[in-house]
Amino acid sequence: MLNSVFARLDMWQPAPGLGPVRCGALAVWLMFAFSMAAPAHAASWQEPPQESTAESGHEDTAAQEPGEEEHAEEAHGEEEHGEEAHGDGHADQSNMDYFLGRDHLINHNSDQYYFEFISFRFNAEDKAKKLYIPWISPWTEENPLMAQPEGEAGEFVGPITFQPSKFVVLQLVAAALLFGAFFWLGQRIQSGGPPRGRLWNLLEVMVVYVRDQMAKPAIGSHDYKYFLPLIWTTFFFILTLNLMGMIPMLGTPTSSISVTAAYALVVFAVVLFTGMKKLGIVGFWKAQAPHLDLNPLMKIPIVAGIWAIEVFGLFVKHMVLAVRLFANMFSGHMVLAVLVGFIGAAWGLAINWLVAPGAIGASVALSLLEILVAFIQAYVFAFLTALFIGAAIHPH
Amino acid sequence: MTTDNLFSLCLLLAEGEAASPLQVRIDTLIFSLLIFILLVLLLAKYAWRPIMDGLEKREQSIADDINNARTSSEKAEATLAQYEQKLQSAKDEASVLVAEARQDAARAREKLLAEANEEAQRQRARAQAEIVAARDQAARELAERSVDSAVSLAGSLVGKELSPSDHQRLIEQSLERFSNSG
Structure with a gap:
């Protein structure tokens, strides 16, 4: 009984030969750790002062739990805080508006000209990295072969560019x-x-x-x-x-x-x-x-x-x-x-x-x-x- | 605000930069059409044809194997039955032969026994006959001798010669008496 518990605990340490079970366990643990690290580092860039004071007590407890990556992440968060002033559209949007917003959800599930990559630096500014497919078409979205029709019809027919999109690739x-x-x-x-x-x-x-x-x-x-x-x-x-x-x-x-x-x-x-x-x-x-x-x-x-x-x-x-x-x-x-x-x-x-x-x-x-x-x-x-x-x- | 957003998401009513998920991109559609048709044609030629043929060939060969196995097992069964029948008939024949041999042997023994018995019987009979003959002979000789001597004695006493016919009659009478007594 105890032996099996220790064996399970042992599994959490990355061993030289990482089997699929250990890799999976490691991945789940990392995801958990990152999600736990969230409140701490998010508090460091969040702008509304009243929220950051409310969170400050919480930040300490969170900082103890997930371990070393969390500190590293916090450092990242600090760096980003500096860059944030140059961010584009979303600076005034709250996280809730952004992540549960129609545009974000639909864009995430729809065809695009780019592949999205996971970024663990979770915030509205830099929530994903995009890898654009090289543009090989002579037409662009702004200057398409055939433009999107005006008005309601435009909801149902997009512009024609003949650029291979993510789904084509x-x-x-x-x-x-x-x-x-x-x-x-x-x-x-x-x-x-x-x-x-x-x-x-x-x-x-x-x-x-x-x-x-x-x-x-x-x-x-x-x-x-x-x-x-x-x-x-x-x-x-x-x-x-x-x-x-x-x-x-x-x-x-x-x-x-x-x-x-x-x-x-x-x-x-x-x-x-x-x-x-x-x-x-x-x-x-x-x-x-x-x-x-x-x-x-x-x-x-x-x-x-x-x-x-x-x-x-x-x-x-x-x-x-x-x-x-x-x-x-x-x-x-x-x-x-x-x-x-x-x-x-x-x-x-x-x-x-x-x-x-x-x-x-x-x-x-x-x-x-x-x-x-x-x-x-x-x-x-x-x-x-x-x-x-x-x-x-x-x-x- | 959150409920607003979720609501607008569900009804797809919000104004935004994202296109409606129902929006058809003609260029994507044409690309997809070409990819799909090309894939069907390529796979049909280089993958589905060999797979179809290979599967059919395999199914055919399995069916043939099963048929062959069935016929050869039937054949084997028939052969086995045939051999069993042969074996049985051989056994029957053998037992008939043995019985016959036994009968022959019994018959031969009986015959031999009968012959031996007969032979013994015959020999005994002959021996008896010989004995009887010898006895008769002896008796006759004795009678003759005794008659002769009696006659010669009587003749010498009486002085009268017996005729040969009386002589013979006397012998026969005494022989008869002898054999009756004997």
């Missing part, structure tokens, strides 16, 4: 990763022999699952082979993009409607094309309304109405395909951003002693949920793609 990375992994898998499978090793088994289980549990039942065992490449790519690409959001400092390309709309457009095009190829252009559109045995007088308005609803539904369900994925990923990461934002919002306040551990615990729990959501949404998108294709080939 991440998609390229994900595409390269996928291509490497599945090219390798293809070579292995084609060489014959039983699956060996974790990666091979892992990928093959998912590949076979998508084929046998999604594509085959939804499309039918005759035609599924033609659409399998699309379903496989859809599932694995969206899964990779969803999971990218779980890696700090990257982002979730699928939390942008522009990205998911592109995939939904491809699916829509495939559905229309295969449906018309199979049933003929007229046959496909005719098949949207079911055949009814009715009195002709009643039949015409009823069939026309059903046809209009079905065709409208055809468009809507592909639009919803894009919106569902985007909304799920965006909202999940928004919740995580709000949770972590609580730490920033409570920066320099005594309540952060409760807020920071709570927020970290909650964001760990929700991150686990987010991993589940990443898989579920990839599954849903790919399965619905298969279902729509199946419905287009075999109407009613």
Whole structure:
């Protein structure tokens, strides 16, 4: 009993060989230590005098707890205090307004021209470092190829610059990763022999699952082979993009409607094309309304109405395909951003002693949920793609 | 202020520099479209095709292996049954042979015994016959001799010669008496 307690205590010291468990424990401890260090060093730069006096008593107790890094951080805080006078927009905003503000949260979850890096020097001035993607486009935001429309329409259509953004770069990375992994898998499978090793088994289980549990039942065992490449790519690409959001400092390309709309457009095009190829252009559109045995007088308005609803539904369900994925990923990461934002919002306040551990615990729990959501949404998108294709080939 | 901010966040009503999350960037959309289509085509050619073929090949070979195993096990079972049958028939044959041999042996023994018995019987019979003959012979000789001597004695006493026919009759009478008594 005591031995196991000592073994656990021993784990907190960085040993020469750092295993994954020790690294994880170290990371959690560092996060905890930094969050604990917050009130002390935040007090050193916070401007309102009445707050700093209120915090001063607290500063001493906080200074004792987290240890040496905290002193170093405090020194940083002091330096920053000097720079702060030259800061730009946010000097008059409180932490709460900034970290839980709409702009910060939405910018954090949206597509940008830069990657955000964590800065432990938590304050509104310098809360993150930005690594800008080199500008390769001949057009800029100020001088775009096509300007953002004025007024309300501008909310929904952005300017066109053709500058690859963060999500474009991440998609390229994900595409390269996928291509490497599945090219390798293809070579292995084609060489014959039983699956060996974790990666091979892992990928093959998912590949076979998508084929046998999604594509085959939804499309039918005759035609599924033609659409399998699309379903496989859809599932694995969206899964990779969803999971990218779980890696700090990257982002979730699928939390942008522009990205998911592109995939939904491809699916829509495939559905229309295969449906018309199979049933003929007229046959496909005719098949949207079911055949009814009715009195002709009643039949015409009823069939026309059903046809209009079905065709409208055809468009809507592909639009919803894009919106569902985007909304799920965006909202999940928004919740995580709000949770972590609580730490920033409570920066320099005594309540952060409760807020920071709570927020970290909650964001760990929700991150686990987010991993589940990443898989579920990839599954849903790919399965619905298969279902729509199946419905287009075999109407009613 | 906080509730204001959260409220504005939820309803997306606040004025700010951040674009609406529902804003579509046409350029990002086109990039995504190109990346996705290219990825589908590249993967289809270099990854999905080999994976599909490889999986099918493997499934086919597994199905073939199972079929082969089934047929060869069936064949083995049939062969085993055949051999068992053969073995059984061999056993039956052997037991028949043994029984036959036993019967033959018994028969031979009986025959031998019977022959031996017969032989013994015969020999005994012959021996008895010989004995009887010898006795008869002896009796006859004795009778003849005694008759002869009696006759010669009587003749010498009476002085009368017996005719040869009387002589013979006397011998037979005495022989009869002898054999009746004997």
